[in-house]
Every structure is written in structure tokens, then in C-alpha cells.
Amino acid sequence: MTEETRAREDIARFAKSIFDRGLTGGSSGNISMRLSDGTVLVTPTGSSMGNLDPARISHLDERWTLLSGDAPTKEIPLHSAFYETRSRTGAVVHLHSSHSVALSVLPDTNPDNVLPPLTAYSIMRLGKVKLLPYFMPGDPAMGDAVRGLAGKRSAVLLANHGPVVAGKDLDAAVYAMEELEETAKLALLTRGMNPVMLSGAQIGSLVRKYDVEWVD
Incomplete structure (x- = not known):
């Protein structure tokens, strides 16, 4: 099995798992994965994550020109x-997951770090998650906003839209996305209950031990 064939099947497998668990619905959400030759596989526009045909996944060259497959997502x-500003990026996942979107529209959500420090794993896998303003889906300005972060964040939350996570590979990106959604769910469940957060010292220990990007 070639690298490309395996990657196509991995994308379809993860996408179905994401869809089946209700983390994104309808034809929303998209996944991309960089191959060793610098080309990128991307889920097609208008496709359901629950029913992807691996052979029809879009294959783009290094200039994001379509080589084969269906037309790619408009969120290119x-x-x-993320690929341009974070050289270690091997995959990007974007969903419309409910709890994350809910957190993005609440007025007291911290725009510099949307997730409260409730668990160690959200810090280890995500660092700080930046809230970006609302953009119309497919607006190139979304990419400009990510570039404006100069590669300092591996995850962002688009207001009234959904989260985007970059990882070193597809597994890492999906697992970090799942952690983001679960932490957003915990944040909403405990809202107004005065939960005990991790202390500054505990966060610092995690940042140092796991080499977490914890920047302003």
C-alpha cells in the first residue's frame, strides 16, 4: 500500500469516527494531511465526513492546485x-463541534485562551487556544488571521463557526481536537459552579515537562 493510499484511508476512517460520534454533522468539517512529497490531501467540498470515498479525496500540489479527486473544501x-506558519504541521482538522461553538459565542469567554485550565490534557495537547472573530465560511481573511498569529498557536476557535487544530500528524490533530471539544463541554457544564482550576504552578509544571507552547 502506498503512502497516499494509506493516508486516504486514514482520513476517511477518522472522519467517519468523528461524524459517528456527533462531533460534526451534515456536510460540515474538513481534514487535510500533508504527504512526504509536500502535496496535501484534503476532504472535498460539500462532502459528509461520515461517508467519504477515499479515492475522491482532493489531492493538491504544494501551491494548492488540484491534482486529482473532487474539488477541495472552500476552507483551503x-x-x-497553518502549514505555512507551523513547519511541523502534518495535518489540520476543522469541525463545527457543538460545545466549542457554544463557547465561542459567550461574551465572557477569554479571547486569548478560550479553555479554562480544568484538565492537564487540554494544556498538554493544545496549549492556549485563541478565539478569532467571525468570518464568512471560505473567507481568505481567516487564513490571514491565522498567519497573524505567526505560528504561535496550534489551535484556534473561530467565533460562531468552530475549532481548528493543527498537529504533527493526523492522529495528533484528531486527538487534540477531541480534547478541545471535551474541555469546552466541561467548561459549559461547570459554568457558574466555581470549579477548582489547575493552579499556575501546576500549569507551569505541565508546560515545562511536555514542552507545551504557552505563549501570549
Whole structure:
């Protein structure tokens, strides 16, 4: 099995798992994955994550020109911005997951770090998650906003839209996305209950031990 064939099947497998668990619905959400030759596989526009045909996944060259497969997601500017600004990026996942979107529209959500420090794993896998303003879906300005972060964040939350996570590979990106959604759910469940957060010292220990990007 070639690298490309395996990657196509991995994308379809993860996408179905995401869809089946209700983390994104309808034809929403998209995934991209960089191959060793620098080309990128991307889920097609208008496709359901629950029913992807691996053979029809879009294959783009290093200039994001379509080589084969169906037309790619309109969120290409969002994906390309992470690959351009974070050299270690091997995959990007963007969902419309409910709890994350809910957190993005609440007025007291911290725009510099949307997730309260409730668990160690959200810090280890995500660092600080930046809240970006609302953009119309497919607007190239979304990519510009990500580029404006200069590669300092591996995850962002688009207001009234959904989260985007970059990882070193597809597994890492999906697992970090799942952690983001679960932490957003915990944040909403405990809202107004005065939960005990991790202390500054505990966060600092995690940042140092796991080499977490914890920047302003």
C-alpha cells in the first residue's frame, strides 16, 4: 500500500469516527494531511465526513492546485495558513463541534485562551487556544488571521463557526481536537459552579515537562 493510499484511508476512517460520534454533522468539517512529497490531501467540498470515498479525496500540489479527486473544501485558506506558519504541521482538522461553538459565542469567554485550565490534557495537547472573530465560511481573511498569529498557536476557535487544530500528524490533530471539544463541554457544564482550576504552578509544571507552547 502506498503512502497516499494509506493516508486516504486514514482520513476517511477518522472522519467517519468523528461524524459517528456527533462531533460534526451534515456536510460540515474538513481534514487535510500533508504527504512526504509536500502535496496535501484534503476532504472535498460539500462532502459528509461520515461517508467519504477515499479515492475522491482532493489531492493538491504544494501551491494548492488540484491534482486529482473532487474539488477541495472552500476552507483551503484556513488550512494552508497553518502549514505555512507551523513547519511541523502534518495535518489540520476543522469541525463545527457543538460545545466549542457554544463557547465561542459567550461574551465572557477569554479571547486569548478560550479553555479554562480544568484538565492537564487540554494544556498538554493544545496549549492556549485563541478565539478569532467571525468570518464568512471560505473567507481568505481567516487564513490571514491565522498567519497573524505567526505560528504561535496550534489551535484556534473561530467565533460562531468552530475549532481548528493543527498537529504533527493526523492522529495528533484528531486527538487534540477531541480534547478541545471535551474541555469546552466541561467548561459549559461547570459554568457558574466555581470549579477548582489547575493552579499556575501546576500549569507551569505541565508546560515545562511536555514542552507545551504557552505563549501570549
